Amino acid sequence: MENTNYKKIGLAVFSILMILCNGQQNSQNKAKQSSGKINRQGSAHSAANKTTYIAHVNAMSPYELYLDDILIDFYYGDNMSNTTELNPYLLGNGKHTLKIRFLPKKDSPDTMVQPKDIIFNETARWHIYFSKIVPDKGDPLGYSNEIDYAKSELKIQAPPEKVAFWEQTWEVDVKDLPYHVTGWSESQDLKKTDKDVLQKEVVAYFSNIKDLLNSGKIDEYLKLRTKEDEELDVVTYTTPEDSKIDYQNNKEKMLKLCPGNMQPIDHYEMKIYGNGKLVTLVIPDGKFRNWTALISKTPKGRTTSWGILLHKPKGSSTFEIIRK
Incomplete structure (x- = not known):
């Protein structure tokens, strides 16, 4: 797991x-x-x-x-x-x-x-x-x-x-960080959105990601993580060379584990974090409690949760992946 x-x-x-x-x-x-x-x-x-x-x-x-x-x-x-x-x-x-x-x-x-x-x-x-x-x-x-x-x-x-x-x-x-990134600091307050409407949007986004991964469209999925990856490179002091290696390693791992193995998104709870700025779907109970509901399971039983935290930039009508 x-x-x-x-x-x-x-x-x-x-x-x-x-x-x-x-x-x-x-x-x-x-x-x-x-x-x-x-x-x-x-x-x-x-x-x-x-x-x-x-x-x-x-x-x-x-x-x-x-x-x-x-x-x-x-x-x-x-x-x-x-x-x-x-x-x-x-x-x-x-x-x-x-x-x-x-x-x-x-x-x-x-x-x-x-x-x-x-x-x-x-x-x-x-x-x-x-x-x-x-x-x-x-x-x-x-x-x-x-x-x-x-x-x-x-x-x-x-x-x-x-x-x-x-x-x-x-x-x-x-006080000793040499960087500043935007992240979700200027994002919309999702608590101001009707909960049912918000959950419908989040489930739709997760379902689209699940379909991309299940069909092996890993590059399309990774493009959606561009902002997240750029910021993570900064906050973890990752060089461009190492970033390329990480990208390729992640792609190879996902190609091995995701196509044909993504599980239905049918058991979840919506969680809002970051004082209203972040949202995700998690498994609410059992041995996978609080794992993100984006799950793959191989025929040999290897279970992996592909974590994503979403935010909605101000002025935008669509979500963006901003962290794991």
Whole structure:
């Protein structure tokens, strides 16, 4: 099974350090300038600072992680240590909101979150870290700077009593990014659209994408992701050469997995994120909960979710893919 919704950064040593610190074992890993023409080469090469912000979660409870009202990571098992790259969802410097939502454990007898599900004792508590790195492929760690774990920890408190779910929110200061992209910052507020009308439009867009992928028209689909890819190249400091390689690799993977294998879009829930600016369809329950409803399944049973987040630019009557 694969979930391609969220772009993560594989910091193996960082994860190991966190596991040792908290006595937890690592579990499975889930799956451009703003206006005018984007100078990707300039952004990738001339920026002396290639700061990448990350969030690392250690938890033995199911959780969902949100950045600026966008679901960027989730895990519904009982043991996870995972690092998520934030840059794909950071449009620029400034104050941003990071939120974690803890959910009831699978074996909860009353489907409630107990205080001990968040902090069992002082030596067995869950952690979340917000930090920044400078990626360096030549370094064994994968990044070149030292991380101050004490200063990067966001303090988690246990609920005073059992609750249906438990949320904590932090305002984090992002100030070292060398870029600014438009993303969905100037998009229409979709919450102002009639919900039934909006859902009909979103389902129609998803159905069109499903038909393109099912018929093997991968290039046509990838053209719809041009704006997304351009911005992701900027925020992840991807060179034009590497971008071409990524494009070809994605195309080959989709040609292998999608034609003839796309599943019906018949079990979904519409979710609006980004304070009304983003929308998608997700699977609402089961083992594929919160996977994007654009699913392929090969005859051998390989299941893949092709994540897309849509926005509608101001003045436009059509959606545009802006993130995974």
